[in-house]
Amino acid sequence: xxxxxxxxxxxxxxxxxxxxxxxxxxxxxxxxxxxxxxxxxxxxxxxxxxxxxxxxxxxxxxxxxxxxxxxxxxxxxxxxxxxxxxxxxxxxxxxxxxxxxxxxxxxxxxxxxxxxxxxxxxxxxxxxxxxxxxxxxxxxxxxxxxxxxxxxxxxxxxxxxxxxxxxxxxxxxxxxxxxxxxxxxxxxxxxxxxxxxxxxxxxxxxxxxxxxxxxxxxxxxxxxxxxxxxxxxxxxxxxxxxxxxxxxxxxxxxxxxxxxxxxxxxxxxxxxxxxxxxxxxxxxxxxxxxxxxxxxxxxxxxxxxxxxxxxxxxxxxxxxxxxxxxxxxxxxxxxxxxxxxxxxxxxxxxxxxxxxxxxxxxxxxxxxxxxxxxxxxxxxxxxxxxxxxxxxxxxxxxxxxxxxxxxxxxxxxxxxxxxxxxxxxxxxxxxxxxxxxxxxxxxxxxxxxxxxxxxxxxxxxxxxxxxxxxxxxxxxxxxxxxxxxxxxxxxxxxxxxxxxxxxxxxxxxxxxxxxxxxxxxxxxxxxxxxxxxxxxxxxxxxxxxxxxxxxxxxxxxxxxxxxxxxxxxxxxxxxxxxxxxxxxxxxxxxxxxxxxxxxxxxxxxxxxxxxxx
Ligand code: M6R
Numbered sequence: 001x002x003x004x005x006x007x008x009x010x011x012x013x014x015x016x017x018x019x020x021x022x023x024x025x026x027x028x029x030x031x032x033x034x035x036x037x038x039x040x041x042x043x044x045x046x047x048x049x050x051x052x053x054x055x056x057x058x059x060x061x062x063x064x065x066x067x068x069x070x071x072x073x074x075x076x077x078x079x080x081x082x083x084x085x086x087x088x089x090x091x092x093x094x095x096x097x098x099x100x101x102x103x104x105x106x107x108x109x110x111x112x113x114x115x116x117x118x119x120x121x122x123x124x125x126x127x128x129x130x131x132x133x134x135x136x137x138x139x140x141x142x143x144x145x146x147x148x149x150x151x152x153x154x155x156x157x158x159x160x161x162x163x164x165x166x167x168x169x170x171x172x173x174x175x176x177x178x179x180x181x182x183x184x185x186x187x188x189x190x191x192x193x194x195x196x197x198x199x200x201x202x203x204x205x206x207x208x209x210x211x212x213x214x215x216x217x218x219x220x221x222x223x224x225x226x227x228x229x230x231x232x233x234x235x236x237x238x239x240x241x242x243x244x245x246x247x248x249x250x251x252x253x254x255x256x257x258x259x260x261x262x263x264x265x266x267x268x269x270x271x272x273x274x275x276x277x278x279x280x281x282x283x284x285x286x287x288x289x290x291x292x293x294x295x296x297x298x299x300x301x302x303x304x305x306x307x308x309x310x311x312x313x314x315x316x317x318x319x320x321x322x323x324x325x326x327x328x329x330x331x332x333x334x335x336x337x338x339x340x341x342x343x344x345x346x347x348x349x350x351x352x353x354x355x356x357x358x359x360x361x362x363x364x365x366x367x368x369x370x371x372x373x374x375x376x377x378x379x380x381x382x383x384x385x386x387x388x389x390x391x392x393x394x395x396x397x398x399x400x401x402x403x404x405x406x407x408x409x410x411x412x413x414x415x416x417x418x419x420x421x422x423x424x425x426x427x428x429x430x431x432x433x434x435x436x437x438x439x440x441x442x443x444x445x446x447x448x449x450x451x452x453x454x455x456x457x458x459x460x461x462x463x464x465x466x467x468x469x470x471x472x473x474x475x476x477x478x479x480x481x482x483x484x485x486x487x488x489x490x491x492x493x494x495x496x497x498x499x500x501x502x503x504x505x506x507x508x509x510x511x512x513x514x515x516x517x518x519x520x521x522x523x524x525x526x527x528x529x530x531x532x533x534x535x536x537x538x539x540x541x542x543x544x545x546x547x548x549x550x551x552x553x554x555x556x557x558x559x560x561x562x563x564x565x566x567x568x569x570x571x572x573x574x575x576x577x578x579x580x581x582x583x584x585x586x587x588x589x590x591x592x593x594x595x596x597x598x599x600x601x602x603x604x605x606x607x608x609x610x611x612x613x
Contacts, residue, residue, distance in 0.1 A: 001607040002086075002100035003027045003072035004181065005198045006162045008172050009189020009219055013068035014057065016191065020198025021050045021070050023247065026255065026401040027194065028607030029072035030080035035087040035096040037169040038065030043096060045071075045085035067169055069162045069192075071098035074607050077106070078123025088127040090134035091118050094166045095144070097133070099126040100194060101158035101179040102612050109154065129155065133163065145216040145223075148173045152214070152227050158358060158612060160209075162192055175214035175227060179611045180356050180384060183207045183215060183222065185237065190217045195380070196240055197247050197399070204240040208382050238382060247399045254600040256402030256494070260586050261453060264446040266397040266407040267414050274418060277443050280436055282422040286375065286391040293373045294423055297347040300325055301340075301372070303332045303363040304351035305610070307405040307489060311351050311377075311412035313482040315420070318575065322420045322430055332363035333613070342370035349375050350392075353400055353408035354609035355383025362613055364388050377415060379408050393419070402601045403608045404493045406586045409486060410449075413579055417442060441576045448570045452583040455567050459584055462549060462565045463591030466520045467495070473511060473546075474501035474585075476524035477534055479578035484524050487585030494603050495593040504537040517545040522588070523563070524581045527553035528574035538562050549588070551581045 003024030007013040017034050032053040033045025042065070044056040050072065057063050071086035078084040086098045103109070106125035109132055114120075118131050129151065137147040144165040152159070158178030165171070174181055174192055184191035184199035184206050191199030196206050209215060212227045215235075224233040252258035259266075275282045287294065300319055302312030309331060316327040330340070332350075336359065342348070348367040352360045355378040364374055364385065376392030378385050379400065386392060397411035421438055424430030466472070472491055476484030481503045488499035502511055504523065515521065521541050525534045535558050541548055542562045550563040553571055560566050569580040593600045 001027055001074045001179075001609055001611040002194070003029060004098055004100055004160055004162055004192065004194045005070040006068070006172055006174065006192030007189070008067045008170070008217060009186060010066060011189065012063065013065050014063040016198070016202070017068050017070035018050065018054060020193060021053070021072055023197040024072055024194055025050060025602060026403065026608050027072065027074070028403055028602060029074050031073045031082070031085035032071065033085045033087050034068060034070040035164060036063070036065040036068040037164060037166065041093070041096060041166050043087055043089060045087065046082050047080045047085060067164065067172065069096065069098050069164055069172070076102050076612060077125045083122050084124050086126060088122065088124065088130050090130045092134055095130055095134050095137075095163060097126060097130040097161055097163045099129060100160045100611060101177075103129055103155045103159065104157035105155060129161070130163070144168060144171065145173050145214065148175060149214055149225070149227055152177070160194065171216060171218045173214065173216050174209070176209040177211050177227070178358060178361065181209045183209065183217065185222070188219050190222060196242065200240065200242060200247070201244050206238050206240050207235040208238070210387065211384070242399060247401060253594070254402065254590070256404055256406060256590055256600050259400055259402050259407045260583065260590065262398065263407050263410050263583065264449045266411050267449065268446050269396045269398065270411040270415050271418065271442070272396065275439060275442070277439060280439060282418060282425070282439070284393055284419060284422055286393045287419060287422050290373070290391050291426055293347060295427060296345055297325065298343065298345050300327045300347050300349060301342070301367070302327065302329045302349045302351060303335050303360060303367070305332050305357050305359050307409050307486060308351040308353060308360075308412065310482045310486040310489070311409060311416060312349070313485070314413050314479060314578070315349070315416040317479050317482070318417060318420045322424045323427060324429055330363070332357070333359040335363045336366050342367055342372050344371040346372040347375060348372045349377060350385060350389060351377040351412055352385050353379045353405055355380045355385035356609040356611050358611050358613045361385060361388060377412055379411070403603055403606045404490055404589070404600070410579055410582055414442065414445060417575060438573065438575065441573045444572070445576050445579060448572060448576070448580055449583055451570050452580055455584060456587055459567060459587040460591045462567070463588055463595055466547070466549070467592045467595035469497060469518070469520050471514070471519060472497055472499040473514065473519060473521045474499060474524070475504040475507060475521060475534070475537060476501070477504045477530040479575055480524035480526060480581060483578050483581050483585065484522070486582060487522060487524070487589070490586055490589035491592065493606060494589055494600050495596050495598055496604070497592065504534050507537060508540065512540065512544070515541055515544040515546040517547070519546050521546045521548055522585065523548060523550045524578070525550050525552050525559050526569065526574070526577040526581055527556065527571070528577060535559060551584050553577065
């Protein structure tokens with residue numbers, strides 16, 4: 001989704017804004033722009049990439065000014081075009097704005113502004129907002145901060161905005177409701193970003209704005225208020241622990257490949273401090289501190305979207321099998337709007353890599369209103385989700401920049417298995433032998449992933465054979481079904497090949513009609529995942545000449561005889577074998593997308609965190 005950067009201070013704003021926008025490219029966007037103030041306002045914007053925007057700043061004169069705002073737009077209202085790109089300008093040409101989110105009542109506001117003589121040159125809701133701010137300023141004779149506050153009280157929807165007024169260019173106003181906004185604090189300077197990555201290089205001190213907060217920032221300081229009330233708030237300043245290297249490619253062609261190869265270490269980080277093999281102890285503070293809630297829970301509901309939804313589905317198999325507790329898995333977007341039944345002794349797990357997914361946040365809000373206890377599973381420290389939940393655990397997978405989620409997924413499912421084991425022991429429902437065995441299997445996971453990664457070359461060769469296929473089917477059973485779904489999503493997202501996943505037995509109820517000699521079928525057929533059953537399914541595909549790419553356990557004999565290609569994973573228990581099977585599917589999608597010449601890290605139409613409902 002849209003990326004926001006801003007700077008006010010003693011340095012030249014332009015390089016900070018351009019580099020900041022590049023740092024935010026991973027969020028997904030289709031146009032970019034910058035407003036710089038240097039005695040007069042300069043706005044340059046265009047459809048396309050930040051590299052295209054850079055070309056518009058031709059001379060060093062174009063790059064002057066110590067205050068500015070920049071934006072990468074992911075189109076919502078109106079197509080990607082030069083005119084719809086942000087920043088937008090008010091009719092009096094004094095106020096410039098960047099915005100992430102959607103103003104839902106923009107049509108009625110636009111109509112009333114048109115009646116008052118305002119004109120509009122773009123299709124965007126943002127241009128409406130900046131003119132509303134101008135109108136309020138002129139009518140109420142108030143300063144920018146007050147005008148923004150009054151205007152925001154008239155809009156519904158979601159926003160993170162940054163506004164600059166040429167009448168007082170030593171001040172920037174920013175506000176948020178539903179879309180993330182971070183402010184970096186330097187010495188006599190402030191940085192603004194959709195997340196901290198644009199300013200990590202300059203400062204580690206950061207404030208994350210909460211919903212309905214508005215900040216007026218000048219080189220002299222920052223004043224934080226609630227949008228609805230007048231009182232001044234005390235900002236919570238955090239010390240960030242991330243470093244710039246963690247958000248760079250580190251020699252890999254793409255972030256996605258780097259993140260795939262990081263999985264042995266990202267999973268170790270997920271586990272760090274959380275279990276000791278020698279004493280068989282698991283210590284997850286969020287679970288420990290709320291154990292009564294878990295022991296009294298009658299049902300667990302998982303809410304999430306996309307890849308995180310696949311983790312939730314995996315957890316359904318896991319929690320029902322190990323904990324014997326009823327589990328429901330919901331798409332956050334459906335949960336919110338289908339009037340679900342929520343009991344106050346339900347535990348709602350909200351899973352999100354970014355912690356900024358609008359659908360998930362909206363579903364959490366609903367569950368909270370119904371008094372459910374909300375437990376977050378999140379990767380991004382300090383994100384909105386982590387502030388909305390009652391408790392939770394970080395996945396600690398490290399920054400994930402590639403739009404297609406990889407290491408965040410494996411960390412989510414590994415953490416969910418650890419949580420299930422912990423709860424199983426605390427609920428006295430899992431026998432100690434199984435507990436110890438699975439803990440050992442979890443411990444072995446990182447080194448086994450390393451082994452799987454050794455198959456990268458083989459997988460690249462397989463990709464070579466199938467990258468031109470228009471369709472692909474993925475099959476798996478039990479734990480391998482969510483893995484098959486995840487594999488299909490990866491292929492769709494980054495290579496634009498139509499891919500569908502089914503529980504393998506469902507194939508005969510319809511999808512089998514699609515199978516012929518042109519159809520690649522990826523089968524996750526690890527040894528303990530209902531192996532005999534899936535063997536039958538593989539025979540059915542072979543009988544119809546489908547091209548079988550199978551993920552099998554090392555030493556497999558049966559499927560090897562039937563499949564066109566086999567990728568082996570090390571011997572493991574049924575659950576962690578499914579986690580291992582994820583890795584070849586990630587690599588297969590990656591190499592296919594590279595072969596097709598796709599932009600792997602920033603696939604078309606996609607955003608890293610989807611901050612609109
Ligand atoms: O940040 P979240 O986990 O809440 O994001 C949910 C989905 O938008 C996300 O998983 C999406 O499906 C990814 N592009 C998958 O690779």
